[in-house]
Each structure stands twice: as structure tokens, then as C-alpha cells.
Amino acid sequence: MTMDRRRFLATLGAAATAVATGGAPARALVAFPARARSLAAGPPDWRALRARLGTRLVLPADPGYGTARLAYNTLNDGQSPAAVAQCVSADDVRACLDVARGHGIPIAARGGGHSYLGYSIPSRGLVIDVRRMADVQVHPDGTAEVGAGARLIEVYAALAQAGRLLPGGSCPTVGVGGLTLGGGIGVLTRKYGLTCDRLASADLVTADSRLLTASPATEPDLYWALRGGGGGNFGVVTRFGFATAPAPGLTVFVLDFPAGSVTDVLGAWQQWVAGAPSELWASCQISGGTPPGCRIVGCYVGDPSGANPLLDRLVTAAGTTPTSRSVSPRDYLGAMKFMAGCSNDTIAQCHPTWEGGVLPRAGFVAVSRMLGPAPLDPAGVTSLMAGRTGVDLLLDSLGGAVGGLAPDATAFPHRDSLAGAQVYAAATSLNEDRVRATVNTIRDGLADLGARGAYVNYIDGMLPDWGRAYYGGNLPRLKDVARRYDPDGVFAFPQSVAAA
16 A cells, blocks of 8 residues: 555554664666757746745745745655745646646646655656645445545544545655556455455546546546556646445454564465455564564454454464554444554544644655565565565565456456555665665565565566556556657656556
């Protein structure tokens, strides 16, 4: 899931210290497509855009630029966009594109700002910030209209008030836009599908400033591509329409296992989750160390009387007694706040510090793989994590409703995957290269064990064969859609669909 586990892992006492390994990787040097560069015709007319946006166009000399330019990951703080446009409407977005188009500068839409590679803050480019377009409206028929800048905590709170739910990630400050466009792996996916599976329509501004609605009935190829084709490839989405579901009672659980039991627990977990009912979602979270440790965190659609027998089955299969076991009923919003690590915070507090909340930014390196339908060798995974203190491997279960669609039914191709894998480690500018070498070693080791796909929402600038890893057999059709809606590469970036 486009999921930020930093606060949740810290709440549970996960390791988050230095990475004990060496070797700095070579930096990836990826150029923008020549067709975008060739359009350069001098700098954009920022004065014209200022006339439209006023102080909502933030330039480097303006007060507030130092904050406006920042995204979530502190490792990207060296990037300095030429301008940040704080849009409040689709017409604002159109004005941005009218001014910037044809000048060869990078253009990126930003909602939550969690892009792992900082593509949401392109150096010398224009950030189209849609954060102020964050309204959430839930209609009596269960459909919801959501502004593209809404953070997940805002979506969950509004839906919960109406007695509805939308499957999505656990990080409260992630934007709904990036999550949805890359697929949307989350806590309730096995029962309710990916976030993109619930997408009914999307309003977006294309490269030529047209305002389109993509749905099954209008622009169907674009609608297909927006469900898992990755953010920033086809236009700037300004509003989403979702089909929500009634919100039942939920049960959250955490099982901590003793250090040294990873091989047994992971082996049991893979078999267990593959055969579990769709009501159960579980993440196997492995912390590197000597020896590695692990915990199982999850959510069950129903009450503890249904969850506990399933957990007993896992414990028996693992042959290892947990050192602690917590199982508790929650309502929908309570479960989402628990997964976010902000159970004791208000909705206002479950926001970034610069929006009046209590959630700080973080520096980290993270990469991904997607497991195939076959389980990984648990001893091999344990070996990859041995001695690597400060690195977490997060295995998020799929299956259930996710596998109910064909790989080409949407742009998200990993329908037969057992789980998504994220390798995460805290980092600073001083140890970034060393940390990156470590997580890349684990990523490549997972591929050697059979997990060769990757999740575009954990975008990775050094991922081998990234186009196929993200999109599989859907890549040719995605490239066709990108050529049709952005023939001049206005939205080009190093790992855009067009560059694959």
C-alpha cells in the first residue's frame, strides 16, 4: 500500500536505527525524453500565472517557499522547483498548463507529497499542488466525490461519519490521488479490492488543457490506465468518484514473535494467508537483526470471535508462541487510526506538523517487490534480513478480491500476487548511499527468490527493468494511452510510462 509505516512501526517498537552494511551504489542517471526537452522556448511567463493565482503561486523569492516546496521525505530537500502553484480548481490547473506547456520544464502534480523519489517536487520545474482541493462528499447512494488533494485520514473520517468505507493505505498523510492511481494496496484489499477497483470516475486536465471525465462510459482507455498506471502519466486528476461500501465492525490484531522464529513464522504465514477468508488481511513485518525478528499485524472484517480462531491456526502452524498478542474490536475509523499509529490523536493531529498536526516528516529509503503466486523460501528471506539492523521488510497480503479481476482488467497487473513487499530503512543525507545499497541488496535478493515484480507507488529509480516490473503485460497498452493523451511528453519524468 502507499503506506507510511514509520509511525506505526515506531509505536510497536520496531528497529529504526543505523544500517549495518556497506557499499555505495552508483547513482542512476535518467534523462527526460528528448521530445519534451526539444520543446523548450524560454522560461514560462510566471507573471501571467501570478495574475491568475495571486499569492497562491509561490516562487523562490516569496515568503513560504521554503515550506511550499517540501515533500514528505527529507532526503528530497535538495530539490528546488521553479514554482509551486497551489490550485483550488480545475481551471487553476488549466492555467498552469497553459503557461508552462512548451517550455520543456518538468511538471508534477502533488497531493500528499509522498513520492519516494521526489518526483512531486521536480527541480527547476512546476509543482501543481492540488492539496487545497480536498473536499469529500458522500452521497446517499454510497458514492463519494473526493478532491484530488485529500489525505487519507480526511477521506476515512468523512466516510466513517456516513457509515461507509473505502479500502486504502494506512498512512494518514498520504494523498488519495497517488494511492489510487498506482493501484492502492491497503488494509482492507482482500475483502474490498484495491482502491483503484473502487474508482468510478476521475476528472482530469490533460496536457492540452482539456478537462475530461474518465469513466467506463467516457474515455474508457484513459479510465483503464488511471486504475494502476501510476500518478503523473496522463494528466492532472482534480476529482475522484468512488463506489464505497458499508462500514462493518472490524478487529485489529498484533502478534509479536520471538527473535529467531522468522523462518517458521514466515513459512506458516504464507500458507495461512493464501488460504484465509477474504475478511482477513495480514502483514508479516520482519525486522533485520541478529537474529531477525517479526510480527504479524492485521485487520479482520468482523468481531474477535471470528478473528481469534484464524490467529490460533497461524500460531499452531508456526509452532512458535507469540511473546505478545493483542486482538481488539474497532469501528472503521478506529481501525484506520490504529493502523496509522495515531489511535490516541484527533483527526486534526493526524496531519503533518505544517498543517497543524503532530506527524513529522521523515528521511527514508524504500523499495519494493511483488511476490508471485508461489511462496518465497522463508529461510532465504531470513538470510537476507540477518544482520541488517534498522531495515524492515513489510509483506502485505493480497489475494481475495484483488485476485478476482484479470491482470489486464485494470492497469494494475499483480492480480495473482500473494503479497506486496516493501523494504524500508530510515536514512539521512549522511548515510543515504549506504542505506540505499542495503535495501537494493535485499530487493535484488527477493527477485532471486522469485519476487520479480514491483509496485509503482513505491517508485524506485534504480530498479532493473522497471517498466515490466511495475506494469507487466499492461505496459504496451499504457504506452499507447500515454502517447494519445500526452503526445509531446508534457508530463514526462524519468520513470514515466512513456519513458519505459
